[in-house]
Amino acid sequence: MLWNSVYNEFIKITAKPRSYLGLLAITVLVGVILFALKVDGQSMIAFVTSSFEQTLSFQGTLLNGNLVAFIVLQMLIIHIPLLVALVTGDLVSGEAASGTIRMLLTKPISRTQLLLSKFIAGAVYTLCLIIWLGILAVIVGKVLFGTGDLMVLNSDGLVILQEQDVNWRYAGGFAVAFLALLTVSTLSICLSCFSNNSIGPIVVTMAIIILFTIIGTLDVKLFDAIRPYLFTTHMASWRSFFEEPLPLKEIIKSLIILLVHQVILIGLSLYHFNKKDITT
Amino acid sequence: MISRFLTLILLGCLPVFAAAQDATAILEQMMAKWNRVKDYAVQVNIKSEIPLIKSFPVKATIYFKQKDQFKMLSKGIAILPKQNFNELPKFLRDKNSYTALITGTEVIQTQKTTVLTVLPIDDSGDLVLLKLWIDPKTDLLLKSQSTTRSNGTISANYEYGSQIAFGLPDKMIFTVEVKKFKIPKGLATDINRTSSSDTGKPSPKNGKITITFADYQLNKGIKDEVFRN
Amino acid sequence: MSDKIIEVQQLAKRFGSFEAVKDVNFTVYKGDVFGFLGPNGAGKSTSIRCLLSLIKPDRGEIKIYGQTLAANRSHILARTGSIIEKPDFYKYLSAYQNLAIFSRISGATASAKEIYQMLDFVGLAGREKDKVAGFSHGMKQRLGIAQTLLHKPDLIILDEPTTGLDPQGIIDIRNLILRLRDEQGKTVVLSSHLLAEMELIANRMVIINKGKTVVEGEVSKLLSSDDLVVQLEIDKVEAAKNYLKNHLPQLEIIDSTATHLELAITKSMLPELNKLLVQQGFSIYAIESKRKLEDYFIKMLKADAVE
Structure with missing residues (x-):
């Protein structure tokens, strides 16, 4: 029954025009970034390396597909939560608003299974978005700009990663980025369980992300204690895969915090959804 | 009185003239070795240890053709000193552009x-x-140190092996004076960082770049196309 | 006992400070077309939602097929089909896709052939691939019936199935319900505001008011009481009214027009009334019994209000 419901959710998601909005938005955004880099990428690189190039010269193709993919990922990963929430925030509340939740819940499928199927479908949709971003950023980036070593600018300096050392880092980076977006997806589905209108959970999800990001950015002592536990703090953990040496401890910590968020949010959703009276 | 004074000046300058002449000779002898090389291709391994830059050794191929055609082909990103090893022979060949003295x-x-x-x-x-340390017995350059207005001081140590007869090194170790690099803040967004980064630590002032040369192909003829971009 | 399909005892549900259902009790037997009646706000919808586990009751017990709903929800709902208030579908999907979606989570996934047959059965043949967004209310209602029947349930719960339908649509639904009972032996629980419709098809019923059961039983027995409401088409209405007030004070004159008198009267008094009026020279053109259920319903609610 669970997988039948998951299949149903896929059909619904694929039939909704708004589901393609995310893919379209990513395509347009990545297209714009790739175009900008193709036209003026060298000067962007020069801006980064100018401080070093007073003494040193960099030989080789700095602006290559690997760097382009990194720039795309860095620029877009903060916007993709909106695209994720746009679809996942509607999964439960949209059905409540349209009345179909009533129809679904008079069927023998358990509420837990129904909600889990929505979480799974939301996760698959999020995965599709991240894979599409990966295809556009990494594959199209490499087709247009070629391959090469990846030069990454971190707050503690430059890291130059060898070409053969980059693909697994992207795989890891995208996996962690997926997990971060999955937390967003879980949050918006959770909020969706508490609402009977489609827009509310989407707006609240974004508001929470913005609020947590601000708390994470503000240099206020009061926030120091909570900052490491905010999921938004770990949304950029994919970058850790591009550090040398690999900060495995930090990555694992981020993964645990993101997973704990997901477990709590799913648990809360299941508890509320199972107790909820359907009066719409 | 005047003639005695002029004699004194001339006598005082004599050692300088002599040193200049000797220095030119030493340079010419050193460069004579280089001049026997019409072209070469060599595999290099470049290892950079620069503060604030983490990188892996990079393999590259260097092509050189007289008089001053130079090309480095590397698949990866290689870090070299701004005044790299190509600049020195190029500068020394133009004898009218400098004065050399033994000091x-x-x-x-x-x-x-x-x-x-x-x-x-x-x-x-x-x-x-520019300071050069030349072994007068072998006419080999063992160390160089150049001071520029924009890049500070870069020194290089040379080690020789297979191509000692041509004055081509097997290893060069550059020491570069590294100014405090500035990281553009807006671009380095480690928002996940909850622990302090390494930027607070005092970083060493010098960086080291080691270039190891291997498999020299000397005077085998290199087409000009290789040097075109 | 074995033919009891639904047993509801002391059902109660509160939403905050509002007590929607206080004490609802009723029993539905196999093969019943069971009327679920009550004015707006009586607790009908809440009770029906409790039957389908959409709302969790605070108190009381619901047994369906002899099993408690709380412990056997999936098993019970697999044998139950329902439409609550109005059938809501995924507007961006076709009729076929909608049925397929609900079928997949109904316990017995219907084949494509069965879905096409069901759409044909409810009169939606040829519209299978059309998006529901373009369907009229009547078509959605038919599609709702289709999703209710697709997994071949034993019990069908229909909450206001005729709302918004045109007269032909109402007749179609009525005939469908009777066919389901007569040909397939289904048990149907039906709530409707259309009391005349209910009177035509329900064999048993419950009336609830203010969250409580007012009366429950067989429709024929409940409506067979001696009390009648009749409408007389008569000449000289005013003279007749005065005469009846003086000579038959036990009669209640409910209403009068220029040509008609509406009276509350016992069945046994009807020949006497007729005889007296004819003897007094009044011309009676017609004596018509008004819709019984409607009057019974109103009577019950009035009685409940007095209590």
Whole structure:
């Protein structure tokens, strides 16, 4: 029954025009970034390396597909939560608003299974978005700009990663980025369980992300204690895969915090959804 | 009175003229070795240890053809000193652009070397001072140090092996003076960082770039197309 | 006992300070077309939602097929089909896709052939691939019936199935319900505001008011009481009214027009009334019994209000 419901959710998601909005938005955004880099990428690189190039010269193709993919990922990963929430925030509340939740819940499928199927479908949709971003950023980036070593600018300096050392880092980076977006997806589905209108959970999800990001950015002592536990703090953990040496401890910590968020949010959703009276 | 004074000046300048002539000779002998090389291709391994830059050794191929055609092909990103090893022969070949003086002797790698100080004639150029440590017995350059207005001081140590007869090194170790690099803040967004980064630690002032040369292909003819971009 | 399909006892549900259902009790037997009646706000919808586990009751017990709903929800709902208030579908999907979606989570996934047959059965043949967004209310209602029947349930719960339908649509639904009972032996629980419709098809019923059961039983027995409401088409209405007030004070004159008198009267008094009026020279053109259920319903609610 669970997988039948998951299949149903896929059909619904694929039939909704708004589901393609995310893919379209990513395509347009990545297209714009790739175009900008193709036209003026060298000067962007020069801006980064100018401080070093007073003494040193960099030989080789700095602006290559690997760097382009990194720039795309860095620029877009903060916007993709909106695209994720746009679809996942509607999964439960949209059905409540349209009345179909009533129809679904008079069927023998358990509420837990129904909600889990929505979480799974939301996760698959999020995965599709991240894979599409990966295809556009990494594959199209490499087709247009070629391959090469990846030069990454971190707050503690430059890291130059060898070409053969980059693909697994992207795989890891995208996996962690997926997990971060999955937390967003879980949050918006959770909020969706508490609402009977489609827009509310989407707006609240974004508001929470913005609020947590601000708390994470503000240099206020009061926030120091909570900052490491905010999921938004770990949304950029994919970058850790591009550090040398690999900060495995930090990555694992981020993964645990993101997973704990997901477990709590799913648990809360299941508890509320199972107790909820359907009066719409 | 005047003639005695002029004699004194001339006598005082004599050692300088003599040193200049000797320095030129030493340079010419050193460069004579280089001049026997019409072209070469060599595999290099570049290892950079620069503060604030983490990188892996990079393999590359260097092509050189007289008089000053130079090309490095590397699949990866290689970090070289701004004044790299190609600049020095290029500068020394133009004998009218500098004055060379012997300014002492020094032991480098257990070898007694003559220290040459090379002063550019054009004092508006970037190069301010060049010092060369040359082994007078083998006419090999063992160390160089260039001071430029924009890049500070870069020194290089040379080790020889297979191509000693041509004055081509097997290893070069550059020491570059690293200014405090500035990271553009907006671009380095480690928002996941909850622990302090390494930027607070005092970073060393010098960076080291080691280039190891192997498999020299000397005077085998290299087409000009190789040097085109 | 074995033919009891639904047993509801002391059902109660509160939403905050509002007590929607206080004490609802009723029993539905196999093969019943069971009328679920009550004015707006009586607790009908809440009770029906409790039957389908959409709302969790605070108190009381619901047994369906002899099993408690709380413990056997999936098993019970697999044998139950329902439409609550109005059938809501995924507007961006076709009729076929909608049925397929609900079928997949109904316990017995219907084949494509069965879905096409069901759409044909409810009169939506040829519209299978059309998006529901373009369907009229009547078509959605038919599609709702289709999703209710697709997994071949034993019990069908229809909450206001005729709302918004045109007269032909109402007749179609009525005939469908009777066919389901007569040909397939289904048990149907039906709530409707259309009391005349209910009177035509329900064999048993419950009336609830203010969250409580007012009366429950067989429709024929409940409506067979001696009390009648009749409408007389008569000449000289005013004279007749005065005469009846003086000579038959036990009669209640409910209403009068220029040509008609509406009276509350016992069945046994009807021949006497007729005889007296004819003897007094009044011309009676017609004596018509008004819709019984409607009056019974109103009577019950009035009685409940007095209590």
